[in-house]
Amino acid sequence: MRNLVIFGASNILSDIFDCAIANQLHIKSVVLHHAEAVGERDRSVQERIADLQVFGQTPQLLSFEEFQPQADELYILGPTTPQRSVLASELVQRFGLKFTTLIHPTAYVSPLAKLGQGVFIGANSVIGPGVHLDQHVFVNRGVTVGHDTRVGAFSRLQPGCNLGGLSVIGEAVTVGIGATLIERLVIGDHAFLGAGAVVTGDVAYNSLVVGVPAKFKKLVNQDL
Numbered sequence: 290m291r292n293l294v295i296f297g298a299s300n301i302l303s304d305i306f307d308c309a310i311a312n313q314l315h316i317k318s319v320v321l322h323h324a325e326a327v328g329e330r331d332r333s334v335q336e337r338i339a340d341l342q343v344f345g346q347t348p349q350l351l352s353f354e355e356f357q358p359q360a361d362e363l364y365i366l367g368p369t370t371p372q373r374s375v376l377a378s379e380l381v382q383r384f385g386l387k388f389t390t391l392i393h394p395t396a397y398v399s400p401l402a403k404l405g406q407g408v409f410i411g412a413n414s415v416i417g418p419g420v421h422l423d424q425h426v427f428v429n430r431g432v433t434v435g436h437d438t439r440v441g442a443f444s445r446l447q448p449g450c451n452l453g454g455l456s457v458i459g460e461a462v463t464v465g466i467g468a469t470l471i472e473r474l475v476i477g478d479h480a481f482l483g484a485g486a487v488v489t490g491d492v493a494y495n496s497l498v499v500g501v502p503a504k505f506k507k508l509v510n511q512d513l
C-alpha cells in the first residue's frame with residue numbers, strides 16, 4: 290500500500306480521504322501550514338481523521354515545521370487552503386516534491402486528456418478528450434468537462450458543474466456547485482462563477498458572476 294501525505298485541511302479533506310481509500314492508499318499524514326479556522330458549521334480536521342478509524346487508518350496530524358519527506362510517499366494538496374500556489378512552490382523549493390494525481394475509480398478520464406501534477410478528480414466526474422487540467426486543479430464530484438477545454442492551475446470545479454468544450458478557464462478560478470458553462474468561453478484568472486450560474490459569455494479576471502444567464506456582480510480577490 291502506498292502512503293499518501295495531504296497538505297492543508299478544509300471541509301473537502303474528507304473527499305480526499307474517500308478517494309484515497311477507493312484507491313487503496315494508506316493516508317499517512319495531514320500537514321497543516323496554518324492554523325485551522327473551524328467555523329460553527331464546519332468539522333475539524335481531528336473529527337475527520339477520527340472518522341477513518343473504522344478503516345483502520347490513523348493519519349498523523351503534523352505542522353509544516355514537523356514535515357520531512359520520507360521514501361515511498363505520495364503528495365497532494367488539500368483543495369481549499371489559502372494560497373495553495375505559494376504552498377506548492379514552497380514544497381517544491383524546500384523539498385523538491387512532486388505531486389501525485391488522485392482520481393476516483395468511478396471517474397472517467399479520456400485517454401486523450403492531459404493532467405498536470407497534483408490534479409484531483411472526484412467520484413463520477415467525466416473528463417473529455419483533448420481536455421487539459423493544469424497542475425493542482427481540483428475537480429469535485431459529478432463534474433463534466435467537455436472536449437478540448439483547458440483549465441488553469443489551482444482552479445476548482447465544484448460538484449455537478451458542467452463545462453462545455455473548447456473553453457479556456459484561467460488559473461485559480463472557482464466554478465460553483467451546479468454551474469453550467471456553454472462552449473468556447475474564456476474565463477479570466479481568479480474569476481468566481483457562482484453556484485447554479487449559467488455562463489453564456491466570457492468572464493473577466495477577478496470577477497464574480499451569478500445567475501441565469503450569469504451577470505457580473507462584483508470584483509473578488511480569490512487567493513488560491
Ligand SMILES: CC(=O)SCCNC(=O)CCNC(=O)[C@H](O)C(C)(C)COP(=O)(O)OP(=O)(O)OC[C@H]1O[C@@H](n2cnc3c(N)ncnc32)[C@H](O)[C@@H]1OP(=O)(O)O
Binds near residue numbers: 447466481484
Ligand atoms: C461538497 C461541497 O459542499 S462543495 C461546495 C461548493 N460551494 C459552492 O460552489 C458555493 C459557491 N458560492 C456561491 O455561489 C456564493 O453564493 C458566492 C461565493 C457567489 C457568494 O459570494 P459573496 O461574496 O458571499 O456574496 P453575497 O452572498 O454577499 O451575495 C452577493 C449578491 O449575490 C447574490 N448571489 C450570491 N450567490 C449567488 C448565486 N449563486 N446565484 C445568484 N445570486 C447569488 C446574493 O443574493 C447577493 O445579491 P444582492 O446583492 O442582490 O443582495
